[in-house]
Amino acid sequence: MKQKVFNVWQLYVLLLLPLIHLFIFKYYPMYGAMISFKDYSAVEGILGSEWVGLKHFIRFFNSHDFWTIMWNTISLSLYQLIAGTPFPIILALALNYVRNQHFKKTVQMVSYAPHFISVVVMVGIIIQFLSPRSGIVSNIAGLFGYEIGNWMGVPEYFQSIYVWSGIWQNVGFSCIIYLAALSGIDPSLHEAAVVDGASKLRRMWHIDLPGILPIVIILLILNVGNMMEIGFEKALLMQNPLNIRTSEIIDTYVYKVGLISSVANFSYSSAIGLFKNVVNLILLVSVNHLARRAKQTSLW
Amino acid sequence: METIREPFGDRVFNVVNYVVLSLFFIIVLYPLIYIVSASFSSSEAVVSGRVWLWPLNLLWMGIGQCSVIKKLRLDSGTRFFTPFLEH
Numbered sequence: 001m002k003q004k005v006f007n008v009w010q011l012y013v014l015l016l017l018p019l020i021h022l023f024i025f026k027y028y029p030m031y032g033a034m035i036s037f038k039d040y041s042a043v044e045g046i047l048g049s050e051w052v053g054l055k056h057f058i059r060f061f062n063s064h065d066f067w068t069i070m071w072n073t074i075s076l077s078l079y080q081l082i083a084g085t086p087f088p089i090i091l092a093l094a095l096n097y098v099r100n101q102h103f104k105k106t107v108q109m110v111s112y113a114p115h116f117i118s119v120v121v122m123v124g125i126i127i128q129f130l131s132p133r134s135g136i137v138s139n140i141a142g143l144f145g146y147e148i149g150n151w152m153g154v155p156e157y158f159q160s161i162y163v164w165s166g167i168w169q170n171v172g173f174s175c176i177i178y179l180a181a182l183s184g185i186d187p188s189l190h191e192a193a194v195v196d197g198a199s200k201l202r203r204m205w206h207i208d209l210p211g212i213l214p215i216v217i218i219l220l221i222l223n224v225g226n227m228m229e230i231g232f233e234k235a236l237l238m239q240n241p242l243n244i245r246t247s248e249i250i251d252t253y254v255y256k257v258g259l260i261s262s263v264a265n266f267s268y269s270s271a272i273g274l275f276k277n278v279v280n281l282i283l284l285v286s287v288n289h290l291a292r293r294a295k296q297t298s299l300w
Numbered sequence: 301m302e303t304i305r306e307p308f309g310d311r312v313f314n315v316v317n318y319v320v321l322s323l324f325f326i327i328v329l330y331p332l333i334y335i336v337s338a339s340f341s342s343s344e345a346v347v348s349g350r351v352w353l354w355p356l357n358l359l360w361m362g363i364g365q366c367s368v369i370k371k372l373r374l375d376s377g378t379r380f381f382t383p384f385l386e387h
Contacts, residue, residue, distance in 0.1 A: 091324070094317050103318070107325050113332060125335055134347045136334060168328065199309045 036271035049267075056271035065253065073249040076235075077227045080163050085223075087171045089216065092178035093204055111172025123237040126165050127152060153242035162238060162247075166231075177219070178212055185211040214297040221291060221299055225284030228276045250276055 005012065031046070036056055038049040060066060091111070098104040117125070129135050130151045141148045151157050185207060193203045232251035239247045250272060258269020292298040306314075330353075337355045338346050345356035 094321055097313075097317055098321065103321075107321050110325055110329050110332075114328060125331060128335075128338070129331065136352075139352075168331075172328065197307075199307065200313045201309070 033270060033274055035267050036274045038267060040267040040270075052267075056268045057275060059268065060272050060275065065248070068245070069248055069250055069253050072246055073228060073230065076159050076162065076249060077230050079159055080166060080230065081220075081223055081227070083163050084167050084170075084174075085216075085220065087167055088175040089178055089212070091171055092175040092182055092212075093208060095175070095179060096182045096208065097200055097204075108172065111175070113172075114169040115173035117169065119231065119233045120237060122165065122169060123234060126161060126238070130161070150242075152238070152240060155243045155246040158238065158243045158246045162234065166234075177215060181212040181215045182208060217291055217296050218299065221284065221287050224287045225280055227283055228280050 035046055035049065037051060037053060038046075039052050039055075040046070040049045044050075095104055095108060098107075114122075130137055132138050132148060132150045137151070138148050151161065189207050190203060193207060198206070228250060230249060230251070232249075232255070235247055235249050236252050236255065239252065254269045254272050257272075258265055288298045288300065333353060334351070337353060338351055340355040341351050342356065345351050350356055
């Protein structure tokens with residue numbers, strides 16, 4: 001055993017680097033999470049502040065915003081997960097059956113382009129498009145004699161705008177991984193299916209989909225593990241006083257309560273952040289467990 | 301070598317596939333072109349909603365208002381950008 005380790009010591013040195021990174025940037029900061037159980041004051045420091053137990057958690061659970069914020073966060077990320085998962089798969093399947101390579105490459109390249117637009121610019125584009133006076137959406141609606149109001153100000157539309165603009169932006173980029181998985185499928189399966197007279201739709205259903213299912217499940221597990229964190233910047237930028245009822249999610253709430261309010265409350269906001277991460281961990285472990293029980297791929 | 305003709309269903313599939321992908325292509329590309337056009341158009345044309353696809357009243361004003369370039373013009377002391385920005 002000792003001899004084995006020593007023979008490949010170079011590999012262990014390589015492994016050391018990511019481990020050090022993990023420790024410094026992921027594990028060491030957890031020491032600061034301690035302040036969610038304390039009344040943190042900058043004068044006393046992290047260790048010197050007084051322990052208060054679960055006070056901040058209880059305050060959060062009892063605050064009258066709690067259920068609204070939880071509901072906004074969970075419904076937004078579920079919406080994103082359910083609406084966002086099928087499109088990259090469909091796009092990858094469709095591209096996979098295009099024989100004209102020029103057409104395929106052009107569509108792919110254009111579909112990647114929005115991914116590289118930064119969040120701020122993206123929200124600017126959304127606001128510009130939906131502007132009730134000069135936006136292109138209201139122009140098109142005007143052609144048909146309709147008048148649309150200010151969609152950014154309608155609380156009911158916030159989630160749809162958020163999710164569908166996200167799909168527009170990321171569908172091309174997320175289909176890359178499925179395209180890679182599709183190209184890894186054994187071509188002899190397809191040849192056999194063609195000889196047996198299977199249509200393209202049948203081949204998709206019986207060869208391609210089972211072939212990429214492991215990747216789909218892994219990505220789904222990872223996405224569920226991130227369920228409580230949805231793009232903080234995008235939600236914050238898309239917020240306005242009119243749609244705050246549906247656009248206030250946990251992350252924006254933490255930001256407002258903990259950092260920009262006049263009485264910054266670090267303990268309270270780190271308690272909320274800790275709570276969020278615990279929920280994420282539970283979700284990740286239970287979805288992984290479900291996947292393993294269903295005899296599918298799982299993370300561990 | 302004689303190739304096997306694709307069955308009718310597959311040819312329908314091909315057509316539908318190309319149509320759907322072309323539609324998708326337009327949906328993704330249009331906003332990108334629009335934003336580039338809008339940034340090169342005069343702000344009146346954008347605000348009044350006359351910009352559809354290509355820039356109108358092509359001016360470098362939209363870009364000229366970009367603070368980075370203004371700053372470049374003010375700071376650098378060179379007259380490189382001024383021919384485009386003076387109007």
